[in-house]
Amino acid sequence: MANRVRTYPGTRKPTPHQGHGKRNCVKILERLSAYLDDELSGDICREIRAHLGDCPNCEVFLDSLRHTVQLCQHRPSPSLSAKDRAALRRQILKGAVSA
Amino acid sequence: MAPQKKTRTAHPDAPTSSTFLSGPFDQLYRDHVDVMYRFAYRLCGEVEAAKDLVQETFLNAYRAYDRFRGDAQVSTWLYAIASHACLRMRRKRKGEPDRELSLEEFVPTSEGEFALQIPIEGLSPQEALENKELRQILDRAIAKLPRKYRMVLVLRDMEGLSAKEVGSIVGLNERAVKSRLHRARLFVRKELSAKGLAGELNRNVHTRLE
Numbered sequence: 001m002a003n004r005v006r007t008y009p010g011t012r013k014p015t016p017h018q019g020h021g022k023r024n025c026v027k028i029l030e031r032l033s034a035y036l037d038d039e040l041s042g043d044i045c046r047e048i049r050a051h052l053g054d055c056p057n058c059e060v061f062l063d064s065l066r067h068t069v070q071l072c073q074h075r076p077s078p079s080l081s082a083k084d085r086a087a088l089r090r091q092i093l094k095g096a097v098s099a
Numbered sequence: 100m101a102p103q104k105k106t107r108t109a110h111p112d113a114p115t116s117s118t119f120l121s122g123p124f125d126q127l128y129r130d131h132v133d134v135m136y137r138f139a140y141r142l143c144g145e146v147e148a149a150k151d152l153v154q155e156t157f158l159n160a161y162r163a164y165d166r167f168r169g170d171a172q173v174s175t176w177l178y179a180i181a182s183h184a185c186l187r188m189r190r191k192r193k194g195e196p197d198r199e200l201s202l203e204e205f206v207p208t209s210e211g212e213f214a215l216q217i218p219i220e221g222l223s224p225q226e227a228l229e230n231k232e233l234r235q236i237l238d239r240a241i242a243k244l245p246r247k248y249r250m251v252l253v254l255r256d257m258e259g260l261s262a263k264e265v266g267s268i269v270g271l272n273e274r275a276v277k278s279r280l281h282r283a284r285l286f287v288r289k290e291l292s293a294k295g296l297a298g299e300l301n302r303n304v305h306t307r308l309e
Contacts, residue, residue, distance in 0.1 A: 033281035074224035
C-alpha cells in the first residue's frame with residue numbers, strides 16, 4: 001500500500017520555465033478553472049494545450065488544481081441522525097408556532 | 100416541485116397556521132432537511148453550528164413563505180435563505196469583513212509549489228479521502244477560505260450546482276461566480292501544496308485505511 005501513496009506527481013519532476021515568460025504562465029493560470037470546467041472556446045483551449053506541452057510547471061500546476069477540485073467534489077459530508085432530525089424538527093416547529 | 104402556497108396565511112396565529120405547519124411546511128422540512136444539513140455542515144465545519152444554521156434556515160423559510168414566488172426551485176430558495184443566514188450568523192460572531200483574494204498571491208514562487216505535496220498518486224479521490232489526515236487538511240483549507248469564497252466553492256464544487264444557480268443564490272452574475280470560484284480553488288490548492296503537509300501525511304500514511 002505504501003508504494004501507492006507517494007508525493008504527487010511522482011516521477012515527473014517540474015523543470016524551470018523553458019522559453020516562457022512568467023507573464024504567459026500567469027495568463028494561463030487565470031484560465032485554468034475555466035479550462036477544467038470546459039468553458040473555453042476551441043482556440044483558447046488549443047493555446048493553453050500548446051503552452052502546457054511546453055511548460056511542465058504549468059502542466060503540474062493544472063494537475064494539482066484538477067486534483068484539488070476532485071477532492072472537493074468527493075469530500076463526503078456527515079448526515080443527520082434520525083434522532084437529530086426529529087429533535088431539530090420539534091425545535092423548528094416550536095419556533096415557527098411562537099414566531 | 101413548488102410548495103402549495105394556498106394553505107399559508109400571513110398570520111401565524113390564524114387557524115390555518117397549524118394546518119400549514121403540520122402539512123406542507125412539515126413536508127418541505129422532511130424533503131429538504133438532509134440537503135440543508137449537508138450544506139450547513141460544509142459551510143460551518145462543525146455539527147452544532149450546522150444544526151443552528153438549519154434551524155435558522157427553516158424558521159426564516161417559514162416566515163418568508165408568503166413571499167416565495169415559486170419561480171425558483173424550493174431547494175434553490177432554501178440554499179439562498181441558508182446562505183444569507185450563515186453570513187448573518189457569522190457576522191454576529193466575528194465582525195471582520197471578508198478579505199479579497201487576488202490571483203497574484205497564487206502564482207507559485209518556487210519549484211515545490213507547483214505540485215500538491217499530498218500522497219494521492221494512483222488513488223481515486225474517494226480512495227485518497229479515506230485518509231483522515233487528508234480530509235482534515237482539506238477541511239482546514241476550506242475553513243480558512245474567506246466566507247464569500249467558501250460559499251461559492253461549497254455551492255459549486257461540493258453541492259454540484261451550476262454557476263447560474265450559484266449566482267442566483269449569492270446574488271452575483273455568472274462571470275463573478277466563476278471568478279470567485281477560481282480564486283477559491285487556487286486558495287485551497289495552495290493550502291494543499293503548502294510545505295510541511297507532505298511530511299505530516301507521509302508519517303501517517305499507514306493509517307490510511309485504519
